[in-house]
Amino acid sequence: MIFDRSENKEAIALLGAGSMGTAILRRIAAGKKILLGDISEKNLERVSQDLRYSGYDVETCVVNALEKDSVEAFAEKAASLGPVMYFIDTAGASPNQASPEHILKLDMVGTGYAVDAFGKVMGRGGAGLIISSQTGYMHRLPDEVELEILSTPTEKLMDIPYIREVAMERSGIAYMIAKRVNHLQAQKAAATTWKERRARINTISPGVIVTPLAYDEFSASGEGYQAMVDASAAERCGTSDEIAEAGAFLLGEHARFITGTDLLIDGGVIAAIRTGTYKLGI
Numbered sequence: 001m002i003f004d005r006s007e008n009k010e011a012i013a014l015l016g017a018g019s020m021g022t023a024i025l026r027r028i029a030a031g032k033k034i035l036l037g038d039i040s041e042k043n044l045e046r047v048s049q050d051l052r053y054s055g056y057d058v059e060t061c062v063v064n065a066l067e068k069d070s071v072e073a074f075a076e077k078a079a080s081l082g083p084v085m086y087f088i089d090t091a092g093a094s095p096n097q098a099s100p101e102h103i104l105k106l107d108m109v110g111t112g113y114a115v116d117a118f119g120k121v122m123g124r125g126g127a128g129l130i131i132s133s134q135t136g137y138m139h140r141l142p143d144e145v146e147l148e149i150l151s152t153p154t155e156k157l158m159d160i161p162y163i164r165e166v167a168m169e170r171s172g173i174a175y176m177i178a179k180r181v182n183h184l185q186a187q188k189a190a191a192t193t194w195k196e197r198r199a200r201i202n203t204i205s206p207g208v209i210v211t212p213l214a215y216d217e218f219s220a221s222g223e224g225y226q227a228m229v230d231a232s233a234a235e236r237c238g239t240s241d242e243i244a245e246a247g248a249f250l251l252g253e254h255a256r257f258i259t260g261t262d263l264l265i266d267g268g269v270i271a272a273i274r275t276g277t278y279k280l281g282i
C-alpha cells in the first residue's frame with residue numbers, strides 16, 4: 001500500500017523529539033516530510049513509530065544540539081528532503097536536570113547554533129519556532145547586557161562577562177537567562193539572517209506544561225512549583241496540546257505579519273509575579 005504519492009514535499013524539521021514538539025507536528029505536518037532530530041535514539045524510534053502509525057511521513061536523524069557541526073548537518077539533511085518551510089526547536093534541559101554550564105550550552109548556545117544553521121536553509125515564506133520558557137520573564141537582564149548579547153556571535157555567548165559571572169551561579173538562574181536569550185535570538189534572526197531568506201521566526205514561552213521534563217522538575221522542587229501554579233489565574237498546569245495550538249498558529253499563514261516576537265503562555269504565572277500576587281523565591 002502506498003499511503004502518499006505526492007512528490008516535492010515541504011520539509012519540517014523538529015529538533016528535540018519531545019512532547020510539545022510532536023504535538024505541534026500533529027497539527028501541521030500532514031502531507032509534508034518530517035525530519036525528527038534528537039540526541040536519544042530511543043526517543044527517535046518511539047516518536048517516529050508513533051507518527052508513522054498516525055499517517056505521517058517521517059525520517060530521523062541523531063543530532064546533538066550542543067555541537068555546531070551536528071546541528072549544521074541536521075539542517076543540511078532537512079534541506080536535502082525538500083524546501084524547509086518549518087523549523088521547531090524544543091531541545092532543552094531544565095534546572096533540575098543539569099548544571100548551569102550544560103543548560104547554557106544547550107538552551108542558549110545550542111539554540112543559537114540551530115537558529116544560525118536554519119537561517120541558511122529556510123525556504124522563502126518559511127517559519128521557525130523556538131520553545132523558550134516563562135522563566136525568560138523572571139530575571140531581567142540589564143539593557144546593556146541585552147545589547148551585548150544581540151551583537152555577539154553564538155560561539156562567543158559563553159564569554160560574555162554577565163553570562164560567566166551571573167548565569168553560571170546556579171542552574172535556575174542559568175535557565176532563566178538562557179530562555180531570555182532565546183527571545184533575543186529570535187529577534188536578531190528575524191531582523192537579519194531569517195529576514196534575508198524571507199522567513200519568520202518567533203518564540204513561545206510556556207509556563208508549567210506536563211511533560212517528562214516537568215515531572216523531573218516537580219519531583220525535585222514540587223512545593224515551589226505547586227505554590228506558583230496555585231497562585232496563577234489558571235490554577236493548573238498546561239498541556240502540550242495547548243502550546244501546540246499556539247505553535248501551529250505562529251507557524252501558519254494567519255501569522256504572516258508576526259516575526260521576532262514571543263508569546264507567553266503561562267496560565268497567568270508572570271502576571272501573578274509582576275503584581276505581587278505570588279512572590280518568586282529565587
Ligand SMILES: NC(=O)c1ccc[n+]([C@@H]2O[C@H](COP(=O)([O-])OP(=O)(O)OC[C@H]3O[C@@H](n4cnc5c(N)ncnc54)[C@H](O)[C@@H]3O)[C@@H](O)[C@H]2O)c1
Pocket residue numbers: 015016017018019020021037038039040043063064065066090091092093094106107131132133134205206207208209210211212213214
Ligand atoms: N515542560 C515544561 O514545563 C516547560 C516549560 C517551559 C519551557 N519548556 C521548554 O520546552 C522545551 C521542550 O521541553 P519538553 O517539556 O517538551 O521536554 P521533553 O523532555 O519532552 O523534550 C526535550 C527533548 O530534547 C531532547 N534533547 C535533550 N538534549 C538534547 C541534545 N543535546 N541534542 C538534541 N536533543 C536533545 C531530549 O532527548 C527530549 O526529547 C525545552 O526547551 C524546555 O526547556 C518546558
